[in-house]
Amino acid sequence: FTVTGQAVLLAFGFTTGALYLGGDLSGVTAAAMVVVLLRVVETTGSLSLLATPIAGVERLLRELRELVEEDAVRGAPPRAVASSGAADAVRLRAIGYTYPDGTRALTDVDLDLRAGEITVLVGGSGSGKSTLLDVLAGLREPTEGAITVDGVPAAAARRLADASVVFQTTSLRPGTLRDNVVTVGDPALAEIADLARLDPVLDALPAGWDSRVGEGGNPLSGGERQRVGLARALAKPASLLLMDEVTSSLDVVTERAVVESLRRVRGSRTVVAVTHRPALVALADSVIVLDDGRVVEAGPVEELLARDGAFAGLWRRWRESEGWQV
Incomplete structure (x- = not known):
């Protein structure tokens, strides 16, 4: 948005100046056109602030898709597994976990x-x-x-x-x-x-x-x-x-x-x-x-x-x- 807005502003300003110098536009009309364009650029600049949250949503959806596809590949069983409802003993041996981006979170946890x-x-x-x-x-x-x-x-x-x-x-x-x-x-x-x-x-x-x-x-x-x-x-x-x-x-x-x-x-x-x-x-x-x-x-x-x-x-x-x- 920013790069495109600046390019449009420069092109429009150059065109308006050329028309004014050539006698095709009056000074008042040229000034009014520049003011209107500045307001348009201001509005599009505000819209550009949406780029970051949109990118975040896209990344989240992509990660969710990867999780769903991973479960499908593994043939994950249904989540509704019966629970005993009584206290159980849990044992972990040599547990390691690495995030998809390569970050190592757990190593040899017993x-x-x-x-x-x-x-x-x-x-x-x-x-x-x-x-x-x-x-x-x-x-x-x-x-x-x-x-x-x-x-x-x-x-x-x-x-x-x-x-x-x-x-x-x-x-x-x-x-x-x-x-x-x-x-x-x-x-x-x-x-x-x-x-x-x-x-x-x-x-x-x-x-x-x-x-x-x-x-x-x-x-x-x-x-x-x-x-x-x-x-x-x-x-x-x-x-x-x-x-x-x-x-x-x-x-x-x-x-x-x-x-x-x-x-x-x-x-x-x-x-x-x-x-x-x-x-x-x-x-x-x-x-x-x-x-x-x-x-x-x-x-x-x-x-x-x-x-x-x-x-x-x-x-x-x-x-x-x-x-x-x-």
């Missing part, structure tokens, strides 16, 4: 997630935590290695059916609170509300579970949305509960409620959480420290602190940052 325990993934930005969570959730198939659930090889479809995920931000669709929590079956809503500490939210809504939330409904705070997200994850009969920085933007009171919820589900779900919050890390049965896509430390919190290694350094920085004030 993990043993014991049934019913809470495992926390920690590490710096870009260490591979979110990628590993995607692999566990069945959103990505590792490029190397093997994953088993209770000793049985588990493809992406099995892991996807057997996992529920709570993201850093919970999005609510227009509808009732019940619609946003219940996706399949008829779970025990009272028990789910109790586990997710959703009772205060229900009490504040005019119609409880039947209150409309999301776009055009009752506005919920960030902490309340996270509790809804946790309730949604617990409503799914899945053995693996995955959480990605769910308390990073919550206040202390709400974070304490989420931590208490996890304490209460311990044993019924195998929990894996990505976090940098000491309150959630302290709850873990084991901690996995990632760096550059590799596991550099693993073990209980007290054991890793005693080693005074990578995890101990992260722990000290987290504790120090808790006292920061602006």
Whole structure:
């Protein structure tokens, strides 16, 4: 748009000047034509700003097409695979993952997630935590290695059916609170509300579970949305509960409620959480420290602190940052 606009402007200006000098146009007419052209160029220049988002959409659609075609080539089985609904042990051996652009995200990751325990993934930005969570959730198939659930090889479809995920931000669709929590079956809503500490939210809504939330409904705070997200994850009969920085933007009171919820589900779900919050890390049965896509430390919190290694350094920085004030 920019190059073409400048070329048209120069050509038009040159033509108008030539016609004016030749006596074919008056000065007023020539000036008016130049002013009109400048407005046209200004408008097309504004349209040129759409080039970047259009290119982004094209790239996203291209990547989606590649994923769909990849599944078709592999003959991926249907996603609806039955879940046991009980805590399972998950084992990862020599897991590696390389993105299509060649970026290496995971290398030789070995993990043993014991049934019913809470495992926390920690590490710096870009260490591979979110990628590993995607692999566990069945959103990505590792490029190397093997994953088993209770000793049985588990493809992406099995892991996807057997996992529920709570993201850093919970999005609510227009509808009732019940619609946003219940996706399949008829779970025990009272028990789910109790586990997710959703009772205060229900009490504040005019119609409880039947209150409309999301776009055009009752506005919920960030902490309340996270509790809804946790309730949604617990409503799914899945053995693996995955959480990605769910308390990073919550206040202390709400974070304490989420931590208490996890304490209460311990044993019924195998929990894996990505976090940098000491309150959630302290709850873990084991901690996995990632760096550059590799596991550099693993073990209980007290054991890793005693080693005074990578995890101990992260722990000290987290504790120090808790006292920061602006």
